[in-house]
Amino acid sequence: xxxxxxxxxxxxxxxxxxxxxxxxxxxxxxxxxxxxxxxxxxxxxxxxxxxxxxxxxxxxxxxxxxxxxxxxxxxxxxxxxxxxxxxxxxxxxxxxxxxxxxxxxxxxxxxxxxxxxxxxxxxxxxxxxxxxxxxxxxxxxxxxxxxxxxxxxxxxxxxxxxxxxxxxxxxxxxxxxxxxxxxxxxxxxxxxxxxxxxxxxxxxxxxxxxxxxxxxxxxxxxxxxxxxxxxxxxxxxxxxxxxxxxxxxxxxxxxxxxxxxxxxxxxxxxxxxxxx
Amino acid sequence: xxxxxxxxxxxxxxxxxxxxxxxxxxxxxxxxxxxxxxxxxxxxxxxxxxxxxxxxxxxxxxxxxxxxxxxxxxxxxxxxxxxxxxxxxxxxxxxxxxxxxxxxxxxxxxxxxxxxxxxxxxxxxxxxxxxxxxxxxxxxxxxxxxxxxxxx
Numbered sequence: 543x544x545x546x547x548x549x550x551x552x553x554x555x556x557x558x559x560x561x562x563x564x565x566x567x568x569x570x571x572x573x574x575x576x577x578x579x580x581x582x583x584x585x586x587x588x589x590x591x592x593x594x595x596x597x598x599x600x601x602x603x604x605x606x607x608x609x610x611x612x613x614x615x616x617x618x619x620x621x622x623x624x625x626x627x628x629x630x631x632x633x634x635x636x637x638x639x640x641x642x643x644x645x646x647x648x649x650x651x652x653x654x655x656x657x658x659x660x661x662x663x664x665x666x667x668x669x670x671x672x673x674x675x676x677x678x679x680x681x682x683x684x685x686x687x688x689x690x691x692x693x694x695x696x697x698x699x700x701x702x703x704x705x706x707x708x709x710x711x712x713x714x715x716x717x718x719x720x721x722x723x724x725x726x727x728x729x730x731x732x733x734x735x736x737x738x739x740x741x742x743x744x745x746x747x748x749x750x751x752x753x754x755x756x757x758x759x760x761x762x763x764x765x766x767x768x769x770x771x772x773x774x775x776x777x778x779x780x781x782x783x784x785x786x787x788x789x790x791x792x793x794x795x796x797x798x799x800x801x802x803x804x805x806x807x808x809x810x811x812x813x814x815x816x817x818x
Numbered sequence: 819x820x821x822x823x824x825x826x827x828x829x830x831x832x833x834x835x836x837x838x839x840x841x842x843x844x845x846x847x848x849x850x851x852x853x854x855x856x857x858x859x860x861x862x863x864x865x866x867x868x869x870x871x872x873x874x875x876x877x878x879x880x881x882x883x884x885x886x887x888x889x890x891x892x893x894x895x896x897x898x899x900x901x902x903x904x905x906x907x908x909x910x911x912x913x914x915x916x917x918x919x920x921x922x923x924x925x926x927x928x929x930x931x932x933x934x935x936x937x938x939x940x941x942x943x944x945x946x947x948x949x950x951x952x953x954x955x956x957x958x959x960x961x962x963x964x965x966x967x968x969x970x
Binding site: 593618645648 | 859860875927930949
């Protein structure tokens with residue numbers, strides 16, 4: 543049995559923001575696939591949960607014209623929707639590999655972002671689409687890039703009374719995309735390494751490359767230095783190897799030497815060689 | 819306390835429940851739906867799988883308040899008047915049931931898959947039951963059962 547708490551179910555955004563302001567020890571409940579496990583293990587003991595999945599403004603999972611995903615959109619939606627597969631294929635690939643069908647049917651993209659788990663599978667794909675978040679609290683609204691929003695494992699810039707209300711992705715034209723994830727077994731287990739990429743080539747050279755890596759560092763990151771370096775470099779040549787070196791050196795710098803590097807870094811290099 | 823109204827196996831259901839109860843607890847304790855098993859309690863084993871609006875979810879990780887206004891189906895929905903559903907028959911024939919603890923959850927995952935895809939490939943069956951653990955059969959017989967049921 544779960545410890546006791548109240549669960550409020552706001553019908554619209556305003557109600558939810560008022561509740562977040564007025565209530566003391568609250569947590570936002572979306573799919574609940576992480577939160578209820580934490581509550582059960584007593585690693586988190588809220589008095590009140592605010593279930594945001596019935597909020598009227600969040601009902602429509604995706605607006606194609608603006609590229610805005612609802613924070614309550616599930617991973618099943620993001621991996622199965624024809625529109626997402628077409629417009630943001632790396633996101634569809636990433637979300638298809640989260641947990642199991644049962645988890646994907648409940649777990650939301652907003653929850654995956656807000657939980658700020660370093661191994662969140664939707665995050666590297668969202669990073670390559672330069673995702674920006676709209677964050678609201680009672681009477682206030684701000685916008686922040688996902689890249690800066692994630693601070694450290696399970697910590698983000700989200701304040702106690704704030705709610706992610708929109709997830710805006712930027713469409714990339716003329717790119718090829720991919721996502722690869724490494725884990726101990728195929729289903730259910732947490733990702734040990736995840737990479738998303740978008741590559742645009744022009745006459746044998748890289749016009750633009752976007753690479754995001756998850757589960758390797760405290761926070762998933764965009765490999766900006768390597769991306770800049772690859773610009774205008776010929777596709778066939780030593781540039782990719784050099785870029786890989788930059789990325790793995792960057793990881794070592796952020797985390798220090800880790801035992802898992804022995805398998806993670808060579809695999810990361812192989813994935814990048816294949817991708818690029 | 820909250821009042822929830824939902825469809826349970828095709829019939830109207832209502833309950834006054836505490837906010838912190840899971841759908842698993844409410845189904846078992848208030849409605850005597852005993853096919854829904856608690857295994858791990860943290861959304862890994864799949865023994866508590868039920869259909870929420872036709873999609874498989876873990877009842878142990880679903881607060882009962884989330885079922886309000888929804889359609890809930892459990893294994894009890896499959897057999898009618900003591901006659902097994904063809905999918906259940908296939909499980910029996912293939913020897914896909916040993917200790918039986920995972921079976922109701924496995925059936926609901928397989929049922930949801932077959933509702934969506936009449937003739938799933940082996941890969942799709944594998945993916946469809948990937949959120950359900952079975953420690954007896956080694957999955958081969960379960961895969962066979964789902965494949966057989968899809969050809970009926």
